[in-house]
Amino acid sequence: MNAHVPTGNPARPTTAIDQPDFVTLRPATGDEHLLRLYCMPPAGMNAAYFQAFTPYLPTTISVHALQLPGRGRATGTPVHTDPHRLGQLLAERIRQDDDGHPYAVFGHSVGALIAHETVTSLTRQGHRPPTLLALSAMAAPHHPDFTARAPDVLLGGREGIEKLFGRLPDHAAHDPRALINTWIPKLxxxxxxxxxxxxxxxxxxxxxxxxxxxxxxxxxxxxxxxWNDITSRPATPRLFPGNHTYPLDNVQALSSRLTADIVTSLRGWYVQPTAPAHTRGSVHEPVIQGPVSNVTRTR
Structure with missing residues (x-):
């Protein structure tokens, strides 16, 4: 059973445009708020990548997506290439946001590595871990698959980049500066x-x-x-139709699977949010409404 007593929600400092931060895609909904979901996008993408998922996630979940420098409104700012330092910065952000609610972390592709490093940093700092760490389309850092295929991407030019990260924007083909600005965060x-x-x-x-x-x-x-080698609570991989960029072709099915896994991770959670005094300190089943059983496209 997990337990946590809220320590308050201190004022959060303003983050400069050249620093990583979480963008709130859907805020908490008062008394109905149950869990914070932190989402880490794939290489070169910004927080808007996860906007398509919010209609399919329960309203009891607030959704916060990572915005890194060098993309979106921060195009042209220096990018981060140090995973350890980035994990430390994001762990501190999550600690600042902590209001006693449970939280989960989800990362796709390179975002999965960022998610892992963030959770590892939180653990090193003595902070409670997320109830769920969801990792998508990425090998564990100790597995040889990713590095074995990296040379094809690095030496393959635009074709190599698109094989891994998906098609580059059409306008980039006609504007060298736009192409460079698109490539920099991916590389x-x-x-x-x-x-x-x-x-x-x-x-x-x-x-x-x-x-x-x-x-x-x-x-x-x-x-x-x-990834099961580095956790005491392993999972069976769930596969969806598609290639490395499968999430946006399976938004509803992936959202449903993620919701179901969040619900499972919350069983036994010791709920102690800002509830009426007579209900505090009791154990509740997680109240999450969502299409948790509609996962017909997974296997």
Whole structure:
């Protein structure tokens, strides 16, 4: 059983445009708010990547997506390539946001490596872990699959980049500066991935969820399952139709699976939010309404 007593929600400092931050895609909804979901996007993408998922996630979940420098409104600002430092910064952000509610972390592709490093940093800092760490389309740092395929991406020019990260915007083909601005965060995130260290220390004590594409040319199911080596609560990979960029082709199904895994991770949670005095300190079943059973496209 997990337990946590809220320590207050201190004022959060304003973050400069050249610093990583979480953008709130859907805020908490007062007394109905149950869980914070932190989402880490794939290489080169910004927080808006996860906007399509919010209509399919329960309203009891507030959604916060990572915005890194070098993309979106911060195009042209220096990018991050140090996974350890980035994990520390994001862990501190999550600690600042802590209001006693449970939280979960979800990362796709390079975002999965960022999610892992963030949760590892939180653990090192002595902070309670998330109830769920959901990792998508990425090999564990100690698995050889990603680095074995990296040279094809690095030396393959635009074709190599698109094989891993999806098609570049059409306007980039006609504007060299736009192409450079599009490539820089993708290449930076690839460098960040290549520098992600293997997990050190005891296994993470948090529920794991693993997702991937059935036809992913980069990350095999075996590589995805490698994450089970670093947790005391392993998971069976769930595969969806598609390749490395499968999430946006399976928004509803992936959201449903994620909701179901969040619900499972909350069982036994010791609920102690700002509830009436006579209800505080009691154990509640998580009240999350959502399409948790509609996962017909997973296997």
């Amino acid at each position: 930076a995130d690839l460098l960040l991935a290549l520098q992600s260290p293997p997990h050190q220390g005891p296994p993470l004590d948090t529920q794991l969820a693993l997702y991937g594409g059935e036809d992913d040319p980069v990350i095999s199911p075996d590589a995805l399952a490698g």
